[in-house]
Amino acid sequence: MTLISVQNLTKHFEYYEKEQGLKSSFRNLLHRKKMVKAAVEQVSFEIKKGEMVAFLGPNGAGKTTTLKMLSGILHPSEGSASIMGFTPWERKNEFKKAMSIVMGQKSQLWWDLPAIDSFYLLKNIYDLSDENYNNTLNELVELLDVKHVLNIQVRRLSLGERMKLELIAALLHSPKVLFLDEPTIGLDFISQKNIREFLKKYNRDTQTTIILTSHYMKDIEDLCDRSIIINKGKLIYDGKISEIQSAFQRKKRMKISLSELLAREQFETLGSIKEYNGYDVVLEVENERFKEIAHLVLEQYPVQDLTIEDIPLEEGISLMYQKGEQDQ
Amino acid sequence: MSLAQTLKRYIRLYALFIKNSVIAQMEYRTNFITGLLVETAYLFAKCLYVIVVYQTDLHIGSIGPDQILMFIGTYTFLTGIYWGLFGINFIKLPEHIRNGTLELLMTKPISLQFLVTLRHVDMGLALPNIIGGITMIVISWNKVNLDVNFYTVGGFIFFIIIGVIITYFLFLIPQILSFWFVKTSAIDDVSNSLWDFNNMPMTLYPKWAHFIGMYLIPIFIITNFGPLFLYDELKVSDVFWAAGVPFILISSMRLMWNKGLRNYSSASS
Numbered sequence: 001m002t003l004i005s006v007q008n009l010t011k012h013f014e015y016y017e018k019e020q021g022l023k024s025s026f027r028n029l030l031h032r033k034k035m036v037k038a039a040v041e042q043v044s045f046e047i048k049k050g051e052m053v054a055f056l057g058p059n060g061a062g063k064t065t066t067l068k069m070l071s072g073i074l075h076p077s078e079g080s081a082s083i084m085g086f087t088p089w090e091r092k093n094e095f096k097k098a099m100s101i102v103m104g105q106k107s108q109l110w111w112d113l114p115a116i117d118s119f120y121l122l123k124n125i126y127d128l129s130d131e132n133y134n135n136t137l138n139e140l141v142e143l144l145d146v147k148h149v150l151n152i153q154v155r156r157l158s159l160g161e162r163m164k165l166e167l168i169a170a171l172l173h174s175p176k177v178l179f180l181d182e183p184t185i186g187l188d189f190i191s192q193k194n195i196r197e198f199l200k201k202y203n204r205d206t207q208t209t210i211i212l213t214s215h216y217m218k219d220i221e222d223l224c225d226r227s228i229i230i231n232k233g234k235l236i237y238d239g240k241i242s243e244i245q246s247a248f249q250r251k252k253r254m255k256i257s258l259s260e261l262l263a264r265e266q267f268e269t270l271g272s273i274k275e276y277n278g279y280d281v282v283l284e285v286e287n288e289r290f291k292e293i294a295h296l297v298l299e300q301y302p303v304q305d306l307t308i309e310d311i312p313l314e315e316g317i318s319l320m321y322q323k324g325e326q327d328q
Numbered sequence: 329m330s331l332a333q334t335l336k337r338y339i340r341l342y343a344l345f346i347k348n349s350v351i352a353q354m355e356y357r358t359n360f361i362t363g364l365l366v367e368t369a370y371l372f373a374k375c376l377y378v379i380v381v382y383q384t385d386l387h388i389g390s391i392g393p394d395q396i397l398m399f400i401g402t403y404t405f406l407t408g409i410y411w412g413l414f415g416i417n418f419i420k421l422p423e424h425i426r427n428g429t430l431e432l433l434m435t436k437p438i439s440l441q442f443l444v445t446l447r448h449v450d451m452g453l454a455l456p457n458i459i460g461g462i463t464m465i466v467i468s469w470n471k472v473n474l475d476v477n478f479y480t481v482g483g484f485i486f487f488i489i490i491g492v493i494i495t496y497f498l499f500l501i502p503q504i505l506s507f508w509f510v511k512t513s514a515i516d517d518v519s520n521s522l523w524d525f526n527n528m529p530m531t532l533y534p535k536w537a538h539f540i541g542m543y544l545i546p547i548f549i550i551t552n553f554g555p556l557f558l559y560d561e562l563k564v565s566d567v568f569w570a571a572g573v574p575f576i577l578i579s580s581m582r583l584m585w586n587k588g589l590r591n592y593s594s595a596s597s
Contacts, residue, residue, distance in 0.1 A: 013593055014593075068431065071435055072434065072435065073431045073434050073435065073592075074592065074593075075590055075592075091434070093437040093438075094437075096435055096436060096437035097437045099435070100435070101432070101435055103431070103432065106428065106429060106431065106432055107432075108432040108433075110348055110352060112351075112352035112353075112355050112356075113348055113351055113352055113355075117348055117351065118348075120344070121341075121344050121345075121348060124337075124340060124341055124344055125341065125436050125437065125438055126437060127337065127437075153355060
């Protein structure tokens with residue numbers, strides 16, 4: 001069942017430039033040359049109930065702007081969107097009660113209060129019954145293991161603890177659609193892992209539809225099967241994450257450690273040299289030839305260690321961005 | 329949800345806003361107590377002003393010191409209401425727009441205007457002025473020998489309520505401009521100066537200022553009309569005008585608010 005349907009969504013922002021110096025500031029006081037930036041351009045996609053989709057793109061690609069339009073914060077310049085039958089930017093209360101957004105760099109908790117006071121306020125804002133509120137809160141507190149920090153002023157908590165509490169605040173009303181804009185930004189490895197595990201379980205148990213943006217590929221690889229990639233506001237890929245690699249990776253990466261110094265020329269015929277310092281070499285070789293080349297290297301070169309791996313997802317996505325830019 | 333249920337829900341939410349604000353302020357004990365002391369000191373400064381009025385036996389037209397005290401009391405009371413309940417939220421609106429903190433509030437299933445403009449309450453600002461203002465009003469009421477009956481008390485409270493409504497909408501409108509201009513501190517300065525025009529009977533000012541303060545920027549209705557009603561100095565047309573102004577301001581403010589929200593272009597993430 002399609003829960004989110006987006007058609008030709010477009011957002012243009014007006015801005016102006018100012019050259020360096022005071023003179024140009026005076027000029028700008030009198031006249032500002034308006035410029036228009038297409039932050040999102042004709043983006044269309046559909047998402048089914050219960051799906052968890054990664055929304056990827058470099059900085060300034062239009063990911064957050066799209067999420068803000070889908071959560072009703074921004075009006076689009078053109079296009080339409082239907083989420084659970086609602087048009088987000090009409091900002092109907094029924095829609096707001098059925099969705100939630102978490103922004104990694106913004107907080108909805110009262111900074112000077114313990115989180116439990118903010119939660120109680122949210123209970124009243126969402127008009128939740130005592131039973132619903134208590135059950136959901138207890139369940140989320142247990143899952144995220146934050147019972148011990150509920151009564152501590154939010155500003156005194158670590159970033160990881162705060163993000164867990166932000167997630168609880170966003171999920172108290174059991175939304176059907178959840179937008180996560182870089183929920184793990186700035187978190188340490190363990191906190192990232194905890195949040196990933198929580199989101200995975202939450203999505204599996206509740207069938208909440210989730211759109212996630214993140215610059216951490218581990219988040220994407222662990223949580224989402226499907227990704228939508230945009231660059232410079234335009235959609236450049238919508239499909240399985242596993243296919244991003246297969247689309248771009250007809251190559252494998254071979255890391256060779258040598259016990260003796262060898263000249264760069266000795267590797268040039270094997271594949272493309274990505275790194276070289278005489279003792280350590282990183283080669284990219286065609287998929288069809290990697291066995292043959294590995295065999296040859298092991299036989300003929302003074303090898304101490306050799307590893308063969310797929311090209312990381314980040315690089316597959318970077319190639320996708322570059323391809324998108326060339327196409328545009 | 330019926331109107332009564334909605335009203336009940338919003339009253340409950342407002343009570344929670346007050347509770348949360350008080351809890352948050354009390355977390356910083358020194359700042360909370362200092363704030364109370366500073367505002368009380370300001371109140372004493374206003375009392376010195378009252379002493380000067382009495383010592384110089386100041387008369388503004390037919391209005392003597394005892395009557396002037398009613399104007400100063402009403403002004404002080406409404407200053408407490410304005411800054412303690414509304415003002416501290418209003419000055420944060422441009423900040424919310426500039427920093428993007430408005431965005432999460434926009435996704436909540438209650439009135440955004442209610443959430444943004446009433447979420448914080450500053451008891452340190454409100455209490456000294458409200459208590460001081462009421463005290464001055466009561467003293468003046470006794471000194472002038474005004475009757476205490478349904479007509480006088482009810483009428484005065486009616487004009488106070490009108491004053492509170494006008495204060496809320498009149499001083500919110502300039503802040504809404506921040507949806508377009510982002511920074512509005514210059515307009516803030518003008519608003520604050522306008523507010524201070526209110527601490528004396530409007531008959532002190534020239535006629536053109538009356539006209540502006542009554543009809544263009546209806547600032548004088550806020551604190552002048554209550555006392556003027558008690559002294560039987562209001563014309564019937566003034567009463568109708570005072571009752572109509574809130575509707576004009578509410579409509580203008582809502583129009584601007586909705587346009588502003590549509591125009592909202594978000595801060596960089």
